Amino acid sequence: MAGIRIDNLVVGYGAEPVISDLSLDIADGSLFTLLGPSGCGKTTLLRTIAGFIPVRAGKLFFGDRDVTDLPAYRRDIGMVFQDYALFPDKSVYDNVAYGLRARNVPEATIKTTVGEYLERVGLSAFAQRMPAALSGGQRQRVALARALAIKPTVLLMDEPLSNLDAKLRVQVRETIADLQRQVGITTVLVTHDQEEALALSDRIGLLRLGKLEQVGGPEDLYARPVSAYVADFVGAANTLNVELSAPTTAGALAHVALEGANLQAFAPAALPAGKAVLIARGETLKLGPAANDANSIPCTVRRRQYLGGRTSFRVATASGREILVEAHGAVPGLAAGDAAALRFDPAQTLVVAS
């Protein structure tokens, strides 16, 4: 078992590279998620790690081993595919045994190993079934057992849950998380589902147009996005164009002008004066009766929705900009049409470059 190191990787199909100069370290035994919108290069990066796509430049290491020029079948990877990719003419047992047979493992050992992994994914009773006679969730669990049975160096999964319906998705997600922790295998998971990424990952890399926009733990990406793009992709956030009156240093509280009010917000990185973007998650905003609170701006409630555990407000600023606010439980008072004050929490409101 080993971590993955990617150095200045360039990958592409045509003239324009899809992945340009990407470097990344994935810690041994961790679960790393590649997150990003459709077409940003997640699959390309994963298949390059697997060895199915040749690299144009850069290096790729599994631990200390340079695998850049190693063909896929010698990289010792476990792979799980979106469409399961089970061999349709082989039973569940033979599917899981396939990689072991390729390694000339004695049949007796194969029997115990296959049994063990089918047990782990909860499919011991299905060993003799053909793939066609399994449900989607069961198929994906067979695929997982098949990938893990060869005890690979790294486990690679390309949207393993996207063909499953919502309920199964959570179930198989748990199976993946449990197994990954038990086995302790370095894992790269591709998804465009941010909730999946937040729930499963040790670390997440958000990919945008073939470049890593931000790499960090789930809380880092959620609470400390480096850009409006990240904030918007990982959970919903209000992003507002603001003016920064003076340059700020990294980690300082900055003063920004919004709707004529002077607000304080946290600047994770150094910023020049001028245009900037304010990022505020709905649940960090406080809505109160109209008053001249510190760090707040006046607004009008446009819509109020009670959603059980929380109440969601849509408010409009004086200049007509709309902001979403989420409050815990039911909030008495404040109906549509009321004037109110919107308060920003300086510690949880971020200002980043536009």
Added chain:
Amino acid sequence: MTRHFKDVWFVLSAATLALFALFLLYPLLNVLSASLSAGTGGQSGWATLVNDPRYSSAVTNTLLLGAIVTVTSTLIGVPLAFVAARFSFHGKALIALLPMTTLIVPEVIAAQTWLMILGNNGFVTRAFADWGIRLPSFYGWFGLITVMTFVYYTYVYIGTLAAIKGFDSQLEEASQSLGVPPGRTLLKVMVPVVAPSILASALLVFTLVVGNFAVATILGQRVYLLSVLTYQSFVSEVGTNPVMQSTLASVSIGIVACALFAQRWIVSRGRYEIVQGRGAKPQPLAGLATLPIALGAALIMIVSLLPLVTIVAGAFTRARGPVMRWGEWTTANLERVFLSAPDPIVNTLIFAGIATVLSLLISTVVGFLVVKKRNALTPSIDYLSALPLALSGTVLGIGLMISFNGGFLPLAGTGAIIVVAYLIRRLPFGIRNASSTLYNIPNSIEDASISLGVPPLRTFFKVVFPLMLPSIAAAAVLVWTTTVAELSASVVVYSAGQETMPIQIFRLIDSNLMAQASAYGLVLVGVILIPILIATTVFKIDLFAAK
């Protein structure tokens, strides 16, 4: 770009391309270039073609015959397909066997049996003569059109049937729900969707008629046709005419190529997104239409099966020279075929056997390369592998003979040239059938196997090949059945002692020895029918899955 992957597939692609270049491109170029050199009397082949009425009429006759048979085949094939797709009635199961008749009855046997029925000595002709009625001569246009129509209408039938069955009948319901009555709905909704398929199969028939050798030669007589003149200029006793044979061959290549281009264009333009699998359920036939429809279908069935009955009867009928003694049964014909002259049977089995095995190997590899492993070479392979469709057997045979008669690869005179002719001629057929399941195999399966540590070539044999097997088995049967029946190329390239069954039958028909021809014909039908029966009944292989 693939800097670190030594590519097995690239090597295989290069080998395939080299094979195609040698046995397909090189002969074709030889044919085309020979037509440009000056021939007898200093006239170029093209000048002779224009000036000699025999040759120019051959061109117009061929085009005319192609057009007529295309129309007649469509007139039979389309209504029959519609009836088969939309109605159920007693004996309908028999119609399902119709596509088989094209496979089971080789063209040369079709021509022969029709002669035995309606030829100068045919039993129907004689029966009418006994009643004092003289039927028109079956030789010439009458025979050509009749026989070719019944040989080729099944192509239109198969193409149309597949299109109608694939047509989403919900569209019809949608149209009717919008207030359009059923008849007009058919015209406005189904016909536009199905028309490209019909047109494509009709054009296929056209190319087959232009390239047809067996029926054209046996029944053409005083109607000059391209394929017949090409063949005659090759074997002519007054010295072969290489310039003329190449010129005529080039004309036929040109005509067929045009038709094939038109066909591809229609197919590519007419490819609508069709939601498959909700074809209409066949309705029981009822009411006034019942009788004519059932009778029509039955008549087509009977006429289609007539050659089969005739060949069996002919094989067991006593004959004195050319005179068939209908009603006097004997096993002498078959005894002769098996005991004193079995060479054609043995030759057929050996040559076709080797060719089929090679063809399956190449088809499997090419199919896999073209569908799954695209690289810089595969587009050329794809294109070249379809090229034999544009070459009639006669043209291919002549190309091989000019290319490998002496020189660096002297194949002429050996059995190898027959095998090569078989192989090349049936290659498009083999590839299409062998690769038909490949489109349904997701690429991720191969990736999965490779990720589990199995190298690419072994992955192919362990994962992809087993899934291809059903279509390879179907391809094996289809390539075998069409190869043992091959006449037009092998009759050009064979030498004495290498006669195959179709060649022998062709020669016996020429000598008017119908009983002997029937005996070989019966054996040939058996050699075709037995694998088909085993494949469809024992192994449950769907032979027409690729259509």
